[in-house]
Amino acid sequence: MKIENVMIAGGGTLGSQIAWQTAFMGFKVVVYDAFDKGIEASKAFHKQYAELFSTSRGVSKEDIERTLGRLSYSTNLAEAVKDADLVSESVPENVEIKISFYQELAKVAPEKTIFTTNSSTTLPSDYAAYTGRPEKFLALHFANGIWDTNIGEVMGHAGTDPEIFERVVQFASEIGMIPIPIHKEQNGYILNSLLVPLLTAAQELFFSGVSDVESIDKTWMITMGTKMGPFGILDKIGMQTAYNVSMLWGTKLGDQKRLDRAAIIKSDFIDKGKMGVSSGEGFYKYPNPKYADPDFLK
Template sequence: MEIKNVMIAGAGVLGSQIAWQVAFSGFNVVVYDAFEKGIKAGKDFHNNFARLFEEKGMATKKQIEETFSRLTYTTNLEEAVRNADLVSESIPEVEEIKKSFYSELSKIAPDKTIFTTNSSTMLPSMFAEYTGRPEKFLALHFANPVWEANIGEVMMHEKTDKKYFDIVLKFASDIGMIPIPIYKEQPGYVLNSLLVPLLKAARTLLFRGISDPYSIDKTWMISTGAKIGPFGIIDMVGMDTVYNIALRNGKINNDEESLKMAEYCKKNYIDKGKKGIKTGEGFYKYPNPAYQNPEFLSANKE
């Protein structure tokens, strides 16, 4: 099976990146979002990516024009999936929303279509029965930003047909990713199995009043040589995603501190419109966050 036409479900921070990368790599892409404001945000992201690619010499004007020519947008799910060989889902990290989405998608997608989820926190087996094609359903998980942290984690569940696992591994390679095969379901894949404990530890240090975001990020960046600290990463992921994860973990594990942490994120950041890069402010202000200032890591400097 050859992948030519791809539907991206969700035009948020990561969904828009995936759509751009797939279109840039030569595939026809339909970007679907349930809301017009989501489509508008996705188009704004793509205009920003075009400027970024040109400014950094990552693409010529012709390549950018060709990328835009391969991108279309719609709020009509049936229209979006009509010719799709593969779907990449990046809708909100809320279990019921995803179940509803796959239930609806299963009724209108062509038989050929492979479904993939980019969920960072939920396992494919949680939704397999709702897809109507468990053998053609698996995870294809991207890091942020897609073109720099270019890994594509491909994870099976027990009912995934190996044939489609191999097809998605090849697709990941074809769009410029380094394929990371994951043969058994693992919460957090490889990347988030390493990353989530870091972000949780950072949030805990802040929530308990141990230290402040800048100092925590400086500690990590100086000690490891990383280009970005945990709170900068949270801004990329999006505060609402972090909130949903903390809330879900709190409810599932009856973890009172996770629930309080979720409420802390909501009260101090989300309710104030500070959701991260996508709103222009989170722990840092964008487009020029303090951690990118050469003096950020200097002694006695912010």
């Protein structure tokens, strides 16, 4: 199964990273977003990544230009997917939005196209019936900052064709990821099964007034020897995703604390434009957050 043309659905932070990395590794990539502002945001991200790869990763000007030449953008779903061998979906982490997207995608995608979801908190089986090709549908999940945290978690559902599963494992390797095959559906895969409890506990400590952001992060960074703590991670993930996850699980579990936390994230961060690293401010201010200061842990 040849994969040469890839459509990335969603021009946000992670969708744009996946698009850039895939194009950098030699694939033709179309970024699809339903809104012009999403396309413009993705183009801005790609300009940032071009600068990053040039200044920090030693990539030549020629390679940057070739990568940019493999990228195109569209708000027309049928046009964006017409040649796609594989779709990587990173639309908002909302079940209804994702179902609607797959129903529309199923109407216009070629029969050959493999559909993959990058959903962090829901399962492939939540959407398989809406794809029109459940045997060619599975998850390929990435971590934020994918060229450094380069894992590609591959997780199917009961109806996923084993050959498609193995082909997506291979594709993950082809775009520079370390494939992580997951053999049974698991909410949160491996990464988020480990990470979400940490981030949830950190938010509970802060929002309930037990301690402050810097103290919580310092505790984790010193004891675990990490470069950032949970609130640095939350800024990297982005406030919209943090809000969506709290809303999703608060609603599913009837957990009022999670719903209250989502409301605070919206009022104190999202509504004030503090989206995290992408906007220059979240729990910290960027590009020089306090936790990156050499004296932060002293």
